[in-house]
Amino acid sequence: MSGGLLGQVAAVPLFASLLTEPVSVAHYLVVGAILFAAGIVCMAVKRNALGVLMGIELVLNGANVNFVAFASPYLQGEGARGLGIDGQVIALFVILLAAAEAAVALAITLNFYNNHATVDIDRADDLKG
Amino acid sequence: MFVVVTFIATCIHVYASGYMHDELHDVTDHEVTLADGHHLHRPGRFPRFFQALSLFCFSMLGIVIAGNLAMVFIFWELVGICSWFLIGFYYERKSASTAANKAFIVNRVGDFGMLIGLMALWGALGTLQFADSRATGPDGAEVVQPGLFSLVRPAATGHALQVPDGMVKFAAADEVAKIAAGQPQNPAAAASEIAARVGDWRAMGLGNWLLFIAGLGIFCGCVGKSAQFPLFVWLPDAMEGPTPVSALVHSATMVAAGVYLVGRFFPVLTPDVLLVIAYCGAITLFIAATIALVANDIKRVLAYSTVSQLGYMMLALGVGGWVAGLFHLVTHAFFKSLLFLCSGSVIHACHTNDMRKMGGLAKVMPQTAGTMLVGCLAIIGAGIPFVIGLSGYYSKDAILAQALSFSQVNPRHSILFLAVAGGAFLTAFYMFRLWFMTFAGKPRDHHVAEHAHESPSVMVTPLLVLAVLAVVAGWTLPGGFGIANLLEQARPAGTAEGFALGAVTIPAEYKSHEGAIHVTATMTAFATALAGVVLAAAMYLWRIVSPDVVATIFRPIYSFLANRWYFDEIYHALFVLPAHGIARLASGIDTGLIDGLINGLAWAARQLAGIDAWIDRTIVDGLVNTTANATWNAGLELKKLQTGRLRQYVMFIVAGTVALFVLASMLFKSSLAG
Numbered sequence: 001m002s003g004g005l006l007g008q009v010a011a012v013p014l015f016a017s018l019l020t021e022p023v024s025v026a027h028y029l030v031v032g033a034i035l036f037a038a039g040i041v042c043m044a045v046k047r048n049a050l051g052v053l054m055g056i057e058l059v060l061n062g063a064n065v066n067f068v069a070f071a072s073p074y075l076q077g078e079g080a081r082g083l084g085i086d087g088q089v090i091a092l093f094v095i096l097l098a099a100a101e102a103a104v105a106l107a108i109t110l111n112f113y114n115n116h117a118t119v120d121i122d123r124a125d126d127l128k129g
Numbered sequence: 130m131f132v133v134v135t136f137i138a139t140c141i142h143v144y145a146s147g148y149m150h151d152e153l154h155d156v157t158d159h160e161v162t163l164a165d166g167h168h169l170h171r172p173g174r175f176p177r178f179f180q181a182l183s184l185f186c187f188s189m190l191g192i193v194i195a196g197n198l199a200m201v202f203i204f205w206e207l208v209g210i211c212s213w214f215l216i217g218f219y220y221e222r223k224s225a226s227t228a229a230n231k232a233f234i235v236n237r238v239g240d241f242g243m244l245i246g247l248m249a250l251w252g253a254l255g256t257l258q259f260a261d262s263r264a265t266g267p268d269g270a271e272v273v274q275p276g277l278f279s280l281v282r283p284a285a286t287g288h289a290l291q292v293p294d295g296m297v298k299f300a301a302a303d304e305v306a307k308i309a310a311g312q313p314q315n316p317a318a319a320a321s322e323i324a325a326r327v328g329d330w331r332a333m334g335l336g337n338w339l340l341f342i343a344g345l346g347i348f349c350g351c352v353g354k355s356a357q358f359p360l361f362v363w364l365p366d367a368m369e370g371p372t373p374v375s376a377l378v379h380s381a382t383m384v385a386a387g388v389y390l391v392g393r394f395f396p397v398l399t400p401d402v403l404l405v406i407a408y409c410g411a412i413t414l415f416i417a418a419t420i421a422l423v424a425n426d427i428k429r430v431l432a433y434s435t436v437s438q439l440g441y442m443m444l445a446l447g448v449g450g451w452v453a454g455l456f457h458l459v460t461h462a463f464f465k466s467l468l469f470l471c472s473g474s475v476i477h478a479c480h481t482n483d484m485r486k487m488g489g490l491a492k493v494m495p496q497t498a499g500t501m502l503v504g505c506l507a508i509i510g511a512g513i514p515f516v517i518g519l520s521g522y523y524s525k526d527a528i529l530a531q532a533l534s535f536s537q538v539n540p541r542h543s544i545l546f547l548a549v550a551g552g553a554f555l556t557a558f559y560m561f562r563l564w565f566m567t568f569a570g571k572p573r574d575h576h577v578a579e580h581a582h583e584s585p586s587v588m589v590t591p592l593l594v595l596a597v598l599a600v601v602a603g604w605t606l607p608g609g610f611g612i613a614n615l616l617e618q619a620r621p622a623g624t625a626e627g628f629a630l631g632a633v634t635i636p637a638e639y640k641s642h643e644g645a646i647h648v649t650a651t652m653t654a655f656a657t658a659l660a661g662v663v664l665a666a667a668m669y670l671w672r673i674v675s676p677d678v679v680a681t682i683f684r685p686i687y688s689f690l691a692n693r694w695y696f697d698e699i700y701h702a703l704f705v706l707p708a709h710g711i712a713r714l715a716s717g718i719d720t721g722l723i724d725g726l727i728n729g730l731a732w733a734a735r736q737l738a739g740i741d742a743w744i745d746r747t748i749v750d751g752l753v754n755t756t757a758n759a760t761w762n763a764g765l766e767l768k769k770l771q772t773g774r775l776r777q778y779v780m781f782i783v784a785g786t787v788a789l790f791v792l793a794s795m796l797f798k799s800s801l802a803g
Contacts, residue, residue, distance in 0.1 A: 040779065040783055043776070043779045044776050044779045044780050044783070045776065046776075047776070052776075121774075121775045122774055122776070124773070124775060125772070125773020125774060126773070127771070127773060128771055128772060128773030
């Protein structure tokens with residue numbers, strides 16, 4: 001599905017069409033993609049563990065935007081049953097998970113700080129092969 | 130015989146308790162030098178000596194009273210082992226242990242023959258019993274099982290010598306098998322037919338050789354034990370034992386055992402065997418007497434004299450003189466043990482065996498000299514002809530008479546009589562040479578003469594007792610009581626008459642008492658003995674002829690005799706060296722061939738194992754190691770990816786995901802497009 005979407009998106013002249021179009025699912029997707037990419041870049045370039053964690057939040061929220069966008073009623077098929085809020089539910093789960101993950105990750109970071117007096121993830125190479 | 134053995138053994142035990150008193154405490158043996166230059170110092174072996182001596186007597190008595198050949202053989206071997214103990218009593222001395230081994234081994238040679246004889250008898254006759262034995266049969270009736278004597282000399286034929294049925298059947302085994310096979314259903318008929326034909330077969334001479342082998346085999350054992358030619362070499366060496374042992378060995382036990390067994394076994398011996406025995410005895414008596422002429426060791430002279438006298442006994446038995454031979458055995462036992470104990474007394478006093486260092490001892494030890502003179506006179510058979518004489522006079526006369534009688538019946542074998550007569554002359558010469566050299570004249574070695582002394586009474590008393598016996602043993606008391614008469618009563622059934630089988634005729638012994646023969650024999654004995662004594666006196670007492678001059682004139686003969694006819698050397702060359710050669714060959718085969726084969730096999734196994742190890746190490750281990758190495762290296766390589774830099778990991782994840790998407794879009798383009 002996503003492959004198809006990508007193909008569809010790639011086939012459209014990107015900025016021109018989007019800026020002129022009314023707000024649609026595609027715009028949400030673009031926002032999600034930008035969030036995702038920003039999160040990835042943040043994870044990749046930040047040396048501060050907290051920064052990396054923030055990047056992770058970004059990535060997760062980028063994905064959340066996608067879930068919600070795809071849950072749009074415009075994309076529901078004919079005769080679809082149910083409440084049509086599957087995307088929002090999953091997004092809630094992701095937020096929940098993100099909270100739990102953030103708690104665990106912060107605990108790890110705190111411990112790491114206790115042990116190494118730093119939160120520089122480049123120094124966290126104790127498990128290096 | 131039993132009485133003789135026990136009596137002499139008693140005398141010797143008493144004497145030995147004096148002679149061996151050194152052994153009661155620690156002994157320093159001056160003939161044994163240890164590696165550190167000191168003489169051997171060892172605890173005394175008094176109890177050990179008497180243990181062996183008693184066992185020796187026990188074994189000899191066992192031979193005497195044994196009722197069958199198997200028992201005789203067992204005691205025979207016991208005597209052999211005891212002689213080994215006693216001859217090798219000073220076993221630290223090399224010469225003594227060698228002499229003991231020599232005596233034992235030479236006896237084994239003879240005993241091998243004896244075993245053959247035993248097997249021939251057992252195989253053909255199935256009994257080794259001398260006399261008949263009674264047993265209770267299955268039905269309660271008494272069954273008489275015939276012994277060897279009854280089989281060879283059945284009462285039915287008046288105890289005449291014949292080849293027993295068992296041996297005839299054994300020799301005609303083919304015929305017997307044919308008859309038995311002809312009537313398989315009726316074994317009783319076959320048995321009766323066989324029994325009927327035994328007479329014919331016997332007439333054909335079947336089984337003669339078997340009886341001959343049996344007799345000869347038994348005699349072989351006696352040759353070894355009684356030191357007859359060609360196995361006499363051990364006896365002179367047996368002088369290495371203590372003197373009482375020599376006395377016992379030479380008189381009552383061991384050598385007597387051989388003569389005794391020939392006497393005991395006499396009824397079974399055929400004239401052929403007896404002729405062999407006679408010649409054996411003649412050769413022995415001549416060789417031993419000539420060697421005794423030149424020996425200088427006092428005990429060695431006596432040893433060869435014993436060998437020679439044993440030759441007399443064997444010869445006597447061989448020419449049919451059963452009583453004469455055993456009579457001489459008894460009288461000889463007395464005077465030879467006397468002579469040995471006297472020589473022991475002399476050695477005890479002089480501490481040397483060499484007669485050349487003695488001389489003039491009659492003054493310091495008169496009792497020993499006197500008793501020894503009695504012994505010498507007895508052994509040469511001295512006496513007033515036809516009136517009275519010492520014990521040897523009677524027994525030797527009997528032998529001469531029987532030999533003369535034999536050579537008259539068998540003129541071809543008259544050399545036997547000459548041997549006996551010549552032997553009598555030689556005996557007289559060397560015995561008196563011994564006596565003159567030892568006791569008469571002036572002391573030759575002052576050191577020896579000064580220390581000489583008469584022996585203690587515990588040693589002299591047996592000498593006196595034996596001397597008396599050496600004088601009277603041959604006498605016949607009024608009323609007919611005498612050793613000769615006792616023996617005559619003990620004569621085995623059937624041997625009183627002469628008998629013949631084949632070409633040789635054994636004359637009856639009573640014929641030798643006929644005037645013509647007896648007078649000739651007595652005169653011969655007296656003349657030869659007298660000549661011997663006179664010659665000895667001329668050479669060693671009156672110094673008319675110097676022994677040295679005689680020795681120089683007859684240098685080759687002298688050295689030939691002094692070297693004991695080179696018998697030891699001949700045996701060494703004939704038996705010991707080939708045995709060594711064979712041993713060396715066998716050891717060569719062992720080390721070269723067998724060890725080589727085994728070593729080769731071991732080498733091959735090692736090589737094979739090497740190949741196997743190489744396969745294991747290279748291929749099997751290699752495979753495992755290569756896999757392990759590859760895994761290890763892969764791990765090492767992969768380890769590098771784990772940089773520990775989280776940001777790098779993120780990049781990998783992103784790049785990987787992108788790459789996956791690109792791949793998926795390229796690979797599944799068609800399906801996507803569809």
